[in-house]
Amino acid sequence: MGSGHFLVAATVHLAEKIAEHPTTKPQAGDKRGASQDKAEIAYWRRRVVEACIYGVDLNPLAVELAKLSLWLTTISSDQPLNFLDHHLRHGNSLIGARLAQLGSLPQKKDLGDATQLRFGFGPDFMHAVAGTIRHIQKIEAEASGDMEAVKDKEKRWRNRILPRLEPYREVADLWTDTFFGHPLTEDEYLGKVRDILPQVVVQADTDSTERGEAAARYGKRPRRSYFPWELEFPAVFFDGDGTPKTNPGFDAVVSNPPYVSAIELNRALSEYEKPYWSGMFESACGAYDLYIIFLERCLTLTAPGKLCAMITPNKFMSIPYASGFREYFCRSAKLKRLLDLSCRRVFEEPSVYPVITVMEHSTPSTISTAWIPTR
Numbered sequence: 001m002g003s004g005h006f007l008v009a010a011t012v013h014l015a016e017k018i019a020e021h022p023t024t025k026p027q028a029g030d031k032r033g034a035s036q037d038k039a040e041i042a043y044w045r046r047r048v049v050e051a052c053i054y055g056v057d058l059n060p061l062a063v064e065l066a067k068l069s070l071w072l073t074t075i076s077s078d079q080p081l082n083f084l085d086h087h088l089r090h091g092n093s094l095i096g097a098r099l100a101q102l103g104s105l106p107q108k109k110d111l112g113d114a115t116q117l118r119f120g121f122g123p124d125f126m127h128a129v130a131g132t133i134r135h136i137q138k139i140e141a142e143a144s145g146d147m148e149a150v151k152d153k154e155k156r157w158r159n160r161i162l163p164r165l166e167p168y169r170e171v172a173d174l175w176t177d178t179f180f181g182h183p184l185t186e187d188e189y190l191g192k193v194r195d196i197l198p199q200v201v202v203q204a205d206t207d208s209t210e211r212g213e214a215a216a217r218y219g220k221r222p223r224r225s226y227f228p229w230e231l232e233f234p235a236v237f238f239d240g241d242g243t244p245k246t247n248p249g250f251d252a253v254v255s256n257p258p259y260v261s262a263i264e265l266n267r268a269l270s271e272y273e274k275p276y277w278s279g280m281f282e283s284a285c286g287a288y289d290l291y292i293i294f295l296e297r298c299l300t301l302t303a304p305g306k307l308c309a310m311i312t313p314n315k316f317m318s319i320p321y322a323s324g325f326r327e328y329f330c331r332s333a334k335l336k337r338l339l340d341l342s343c344r345r346v347f348e349e350p351s352v353y354p355v356i357t358v359m360e361h362s363t364p365s366t367i368s369t370a371w372i373p374t375r
Contacts, residue, residue: 001055001088004066006254008073011053015044046074046082051140054087054236054250056227063090082144083153086136086161091227094297095276097172099230105189106178106279124197126242128164133235133242135161165231170196172228179276229301249303249361255310257294259352262287262321283325292316292325295357299333302361307336309359313352314342334360 001007018024019040028039049070057063066088071081135156144150171193178184184192230237230248237248260268266287277284283296291312302308316322329335335357342353 001057001066002062002256004055004069006256007053007055007066008069010252010254011045011049011070011073014048014052015041018044018048042074042076046076046079047143049074049084050082050087050144054089054233056089056091056093056232058090058092058225060090063088079145080147080150083139083150083157085154085157086139087233089227089232090225091232092225093227094293095176095225095273096227096229096232097175098228099168099172102171102175102193105184105186106175125168128168129234129238129242130240132161132164133238133240136235137240165234167196169228169231172231173224173226176226176228176276177224180270180272247304249301249306251303251306253298253302253308255294255298255308257291257298257310257312259313260290262289265290281324282328283322285324286321288321288324289313289315292322295325296328299329299359299361302359305360305362307358307360309356311341311346311354311356314340314355315353317355329359331363332361334362334364336360 019037024040026036026040028036028043053070055063055066057066067084070084070088074082139153139156142149142153144153174184174189174192174196178189236250237245239245274284277293281293281296283292291310295310295312295316298308298310316325337356337358339356339358341355344354346354
């Protein structure tokens with residue numbers, strides 16, 4: 001999410017559309033001489049930023065800069081800064097286990113078809129997810145009207161939300177670690193998982209002392225940058241009762257991914273990332289630029305029938321190393337719009353020929369193309 005420019009634009013756009021919609025009832029009241037329209041938009045910016053906007057970045061500083069950008073967009077002289085920790089997160093968007101993979105050690109082939117969970121993710125897991133979603137929904141639904149409300153959200157986030165799914169995150173990290181220089185036998189893995197999951201004691205109705213002890217215990221464990229999306233943003237992938245959604249994912253995904261070339265990527269990576277990606281992404285074949293697998297990641301995070309849009313170099317349309325993504329795209333998406341910006345100097349750096357690609361996550365009935373010239 002960089003410093004948050006895309007998220008700020010999304011917040012402003014959504015707030016304006018909500019405020020202007022004929023079914024929206026006035027919410028802001030009299031704002032000391034400010035026009036009612038501006039007051040309504042300001043109100044909805046604050047509501048949208050807590051309820052609708054998500055972001056992930058590998059750089060912790062970028063997460064804080066994005067928060068700052070959104071705070072400046074929603075700042076109010078008579079209200080505190082919004083609570084944003086639940087939706088703006090630090091982590092590696094491209095590395096993190098899926099729940100369906102955690103039932104056994106990763107195999108070096110066909111990782112996407114790893115065995116379903118055999119233990120530990122039954123009623124207790126569903127209960128933990130349901131409780132987590134319930135508390136997150138309360139945070140999203142309640143306006144941050146005063147400092148007491150914000151501090152209450154921070155307390156709930158730290159003591160009631162984070163501890164609930166922490167053991168499952170630990171299992172996901174353990175699974176992912178086996179790719180990154182920490183091999184385990186199947187028996188060792190299953191034994192460690194059984195040691196971790198009995199710690200799931202944080203339930204919806206446990207007393208505050210138990211919740212506080214669990215929060216302190218889990219908070220001391222050093223976190224890796226792995227990002228298991230389903231556990232980090234459970235409300236996006238699960239229903240309120242803890243069961244998986246029939247249409248999991250985000251309603252819209254926007255991205256300006258890192259433009260790291262294959263040469264630069266090989267210099268920067270350890271020996272572990274590319275073998276991991278080759279098993280996780282159909283697009284990760286040959287000497288690819290990093291944005292190629294971001295294209296696939298954004299599509300997989302988009303809910304069925306919804307849209308994602310990315311600005312990337314135009315090379316993916318023809319260059320051989322992107323053939324894996326093109327094949328994946330033809331099976332998994334519909335091209336809605338392709339905006340050619342190659343004749344514009346969009347960025348000072350890097351020097352690339354960018355295009356904006358808008359994709360719908362759905363199986364195409366026919367393969368169609370579109371080209372919108374900008375000259």
